[in-house]
Amino acid sequence: MSPDKKSMVAQVWRQLPFFVWLIxxxxxxxxxFTVVAFLTGLIAAVVVTRVFQLPPVELSGRVNLWYGLVFVVAFVGALIRGSLTVAVQVLDPRRYPGTAVIAVPLVIDDDVILAHTAVTASLIPGSLIIDVDRDRRVLYLHVVGVRSEADVEAQRQSVLRWERRIVNAVGSRAQVARIREAVS
Structure with missing residues (x-):
């Protein structure tokens, strides 16, 4: 096989998870979940990837199932806890839930990790991403239920824990080493 064909096969192989995700x-x-839905999804994925010339998404090629499971379980727990916390804050007329806009500088300089962390933080009730500084790797969140600087710092650490979980689940070995170095 010629070097050009090997390069093309390698590129298709790296993009395959993204393509499967689109389907x-x-x-x-x-x-x-039928054959017709799969085929139309395949056509839609081809059209999307060809019409919108997006830069290739470079995935690490590494998936750790254990840390993926840890992420999913923690995420479901955070969804439940966040929903209950926001419900209590809304239903208790005696207390005004404090709000804040906080900046969270991330450890890993990777667009995919940044996007996953931002989406995860936004999906948990009580926080919402309002801006992303991609160049400096900073997420800006609006959070509900903060009353002190300790609450703000706890929220910041929570976002950094999500980043760690995501890196441990799908990050490259270099990213995992970097995140562990930042923790210690």
Whole structure:
């Protein structure tokens, strides 16, 4: 096989998870897991990747199932806890839940990790990403339920824990080493 063909095969192999994700997303949006939904999702994925010339997403090629499971379990727990906390804050008329806008500088300089961390932080009730400084790797969040500087710092550490979980689940070995170095 010529070097050009090897390079092309390697590029297709690296992009395959993204392509599969587009097909799965299509099927989830239609709520059907049929051959027809798969084929139309395949067509949609081809159109999206060819019409919108997006830069290639460089994935690490590493997935740690244990840390992926840890992430999912922690995420579901955070969703439940966040929903209950916000519900209590809304239903208790005696207390005004304090709010703040906080900056969270991330450790890893990677667009995919930054995006996953931002989406995760936004999906948990009580916080919302309002801005991202990609060049400096800083997420700006609006958070509800803060009353002190300790609450702000706890929220900041929570976002950094999500970044660690994501890196441990899908980050490269260099990113895992960097995140562990930053913790110690």
């Amino acid at each position: 799965a997303l299509w099927m989830l949006l239609w709520g059907q």
